[in-house]
Amino acid sequence: MRTPETGRGWQRVTIWMVVLAALGLSLLITSEAKSYEPTEASPKTHVYMVVFDQMPVVTYNGKILGLRGTAKYFSERWRKTHKRAHVSDLVKKYNAYLIKEQDKILNEFFGFEGCEKVYRYTHLVNGVALSLTDDEAERLAEHPRVERVQKSYRVYPSTVHTPDYLNLHKGVWSQFGGPVGAGENMIIGIVDTGIDPTHPSFTTRGQKLYGPLRKYRGRCDVAKEFPRGSCNGKIIGARFFNAAIKKGGFNASIHFASPLDGEGHGTHTASIAAGNYGVPVIMNGANFGKASGVAPRSRIAVYKALYRHIGGFIPDVIAACDQAVADGVDILSLSLGPNSPPSGSSTTFLNVLDIALLNAVKANVLVVQAAGNEGPYPKTVTSFSPWVLSVAAGVDDRTFRNTMVLGNRQIIKGTGIAPPTRGGGLYRLILAQDAVQGRGDPLLSPSECQSPKLYNNLLVRGKILICTYTFDFVYGGSTMQQLVKTAKSLGAAGVTVVVDSDSSGQKFEPVPLAIPVIVLPTSADSNILLSYYNRFTKKDRKGKILTFGATARIGNGQTITYTRSAQRVALFSSRGPNVKDFNFNEADILKPNIMAPGYMIWGAWTPIGTSQAAFAGQRFAMISGTSMATPHVAGLAALLKWKYPTWSPSALVSAMTTTADVADRFGRPLQAQSPSPDGSPLLQTATPFDMGGGALNIHAAMNPGLIFETGYLDYVRFLCSLSTPREVLGATKMSCPRLAGKPTDLNIPSITFANLVKTVYVARTVTNVAAVAEKYTISITNAPDFVVTANPAVFTIGVGRRNKQTIVFTVRATRASQASSFARITFKGSLSHVIRVPVSVVNKRLR
Structure with missing residues (x-):
């Protein structure tokens, strides 16, 4: 018997918050939204997400008679051998089958009375969002074809100089023919508060023509306040999702039943990722320079799921992500996250949103998410899973x-x-x-x-x-x-x-x-x-x-004064260690993963925006948060994806995190802000729990030399090492192997132990992505209470079939301690490639 997950656990109700610091085809409909107002006599209902037993589109393997598999259309191998991914009749056929089966199960349960479907999910999750009484949710959870019933969560919303600071003008953009080609034909999906389509950061006037893209299958929701022409090619598509939030105070006069941004946050994040190049920033009659997105030629696909004053609900966010992946986005940017670990499953990694994001990665879409704005305290990071790139916020070299x-x-x-x-x-x-x-x-x-x-x-x-x-x-x-x-x-x-x-x-x-x-x-x-x-x-x-x-x-x-100083971890940026459950037990996964500029960032704004009183009525705003750091990374990911179109999401993550800076231009360790008695931020040496791999280095990420590859089945085995086979099967529709291994077996560019007992062996496999063979030497900076050794410590890695090398690292505790400590593994290549892997250990025991 399965019990519904009501969001209650540890000491309080889990409320998902989007931190400021925040799931589709024209023919293939993956989500439906209807309006419903219960009568006064109706029993009280809540929105529940119901997950069924069969695979969603992106993972279906073709084992149903008469229905061929659809997962291959989203596999890395298929993408490498085809010029573009397309949605075939097979996908449409299986989508129709899932809808029919969903209705069959619901009709069996509700009889002829039927039920109100808030959303259908078929692409990343096979399920529906329903308005149910608590009693109905209890009974539906017992249905043999229902894997999970989970109550809705409430969610809330969580540049001029940064292109120069990140050396885009002189470095990376030149590889694309300048800013006029940087990110060409890449699509960044922004799940946020919508967009202001009239802003000059998104205009096509004076820009090279944005032609149609066959790979994009989305559409543009049109309304009086979001008229035809709002989707102009730069904004390639725009949708809104409000079926769940209608239960919580939606008001069309201020929230807008359209993709229009009435808050400002979504417009800001979209412009940081892919705003037009060279847009003058003028405020109070002063010119503060020219703004540019990181990938100024990338397209923006808008998925509005958050609304001013009240934020949103998680069914809307999942519907937005589901639609974005079905539409064909390349990168998914989420400046949002919970304010505490979600309850209802044995581990944070199995909550409904994170499983949906796992299937987005299965569909070859990189997911970038804000780490949270609850720093500088430990265990405050709010992006948990290893398949998601979690971004911390840094303070750049501008002073006012x-x-x-x-x-x-x-x-x-x-x-x-x-x-x-x-x-x-x-x-x-x-x-x-x-x-x-x-x-x-x-x-x-x-x-x-x-x-x-x-x-x-x-x-x-x-x-x-x-x-x-x-x-x-x-x-x-x-x-x-x-x-x-x-x-x-x-x-x-x-x-x-x-x-x-x-x-x-x-x-x-x-x-x-x-x-x-x-x-x-x-x-x-x-x-x-x-x-x-x-x-x-x-x-x-x-x-x-x-x-x-x-x-x-x-x-x-x-x-403005520029000090040429290196990034520092912002005081508000959430810190690790990562947690694996609602009881805040430490996880064997490093979070955050990388740091990008997130303090006082200029970006586009909507004049009707309400969240920042300082910028009311303005077209630009300068605000802070991991929400601002996240689109910087999403924009770089789009540039990387353009240069390496066959790379998997894990390869893109590896290239960025292993080449990140850990020291300033004088070789001194990067620092993190922490509170001090006199109120001014105290600077301390930054650790991987503050900044992950380090500060984003766009130039180095373009040529990493080595990468760490991780696939969908690797993530499933990781889940099997933490949870019961039944729970993993219900979430992923995949069976666990007899020997699931350990969480630290996951081939990611970091090694993290919540508990290290005596000596543990950890294997990592690197892949050479350079054009020629290269000799690498491994050096290790050890911690005072544990040591790391590598075998082999020197190796030559080839190309083609000889482009992989496995290294076994021995991690041995030398002193019992409950204080977190850190080491660093450095790979130095004979052709000047350098990558780094952080090692983090919380508790050390000698027996």
Whole structure:
């Protein structure tokens, strides 16, 4: 008997959150959406996902009489021997068979009353999403042809300089004939909040013609707010999925029953991955440079499954992914993830979404997912499975420095993307509390400058207003935009913002502002200014201001400084170790896998976007999160896929993660931000649990030399090593071998042990993808409490049939410890190829 998975486990209900830091054919319909409103007399229903016993399209092996297999159309071997993948009549026939069988099972269960189908899934998952009462879900789970019944999860939403910072202009793009050819005919599927089709980052005006692509089988959902022509070739297709979210407060007037982005997040991520080259970024009259996506000639396929204010539900996300793979995307970008490990199965790797993504990889689609924004604490990474490329966020070399010169010629350093005070003269300073008129307003803090009615505008006019940044700004109760409105209304010459604590100052992120503003984000600098102000401001015995003698001027903060420093792991970026279940037990899989720029990233925005008050009404926004790092990697994956069209998803992952940077240009280890007592980020040496293989190096990834290949059956064996054969069979429709092996047997470019007992042998097989043979020497940087050795330590790898080499690594604990420690294996080739493999061990035991 199977019991339905209601999402309850450990100590709370699992809520899937998309972190900011977020499953199709015109003829072959893989998902259906209907509208349903229960009557008042109807028992309370919830959306459940029901998985049936037969294989979905991408894994069907042809064992049903009269129905030939469809899995071959998505195999690497088939793709290598055919110019393009096409959906044949066999696929349509099997799809129709699955729908018929689904209806047969449901009709047997519901009788003539029928049931409301929210979605059908046939491509990545053979199942449906249904509105069921809890009792119906319990009984349906007992049906012999039902493998799983799982309750819906709630989900929420989780560049200018980065092309230069990643050396795209001088390096990678030149291999494609420049940005005009970078990513040509690659399709990146973006599952997010939709897109603004009117944005210049997606226009075809002035661009080389985007002709039709036979490999793409999707369509464009048209609506009043998303008219015909919105899908212009650059945007090759656009769909929306809202059948599940209709149960949770969908409002067409603000959420839009169309692919239109009413939030901004989806437009932003799409432009980072594949926005047009050289789009001017202008805000508040200032030009901040020209924006470009990583793969500016790639096509964008939009799959809207998240909605502003309420996010979305996991059945919609699965339907979007299912449709994207059926449509023929090359890369699937998911800037989303849960806020805790999903419950309902023995391991995180067997939840319905991750199994759907496994089948996407089976269909030769690389899945790139945000690692999460819950750092810097351990076990916060929210992308779990080894078949998904999980991305951490890095801070690049841009700084937004500004200075304030006081009347005593003292210079205070601060930050702020804003213009200088007019002229070169000094302006008198006035503290916001000293400008309050009358008794103020008990509902408003006068120090935060959120309403002009609190202040005497005659006192403020022409002066620099001193306001205070508190945690009300961090939590959204106060905003920099309202502060600017207050200052403009009062006629202030500018604003200086001091902090009430280092903790609040640490949370400040500069945003472009229209008037002179400088923020002093540390208590030390804030106190210097306040001491100077108090010393030169005369008051009578009752505290009334007699004269304002303190003066200052604000410098130009719109000039960005580039330090040429290496990436640092952002404070908010989620950290490993990875977990394998809802009880947060460590997994033998490394997460995150790689780091890409994700801090204060410029990207396209929609003027009706609501999630970032600082950019309301704007066409561009500069925001942070692993959501922003993810499309950087998706864009690079599209470039790699164009150069190596026969490479599997695991080969693409290997090329990126093994060539990533682990040191800066001076050879010093990369660093990670962590909290410190004074509130400023403390820098520590970054570990694989912070950044995976390291910081994305696009140039090196284009020529890795060696790769680690992992196939679908390898992933199934990995699942068999963790779960029961019955559970794996239900999820993958594949039988486990008699000897399943260990999780560490998986041939991935990392070695991770949750528990290392004495000595363990780990084999890895590398494949030479260079055009000639090469001699490699393996060196190892060991940890203080375990050692790694390699056999062979030196080898020559050939080409053709001699292009593989297996190395056995011996990992031996030398000291008992429960503190995570790390080693690194380096392969150095005679032709200058260098790849690295991180080794991570949590617990070490000698017996």
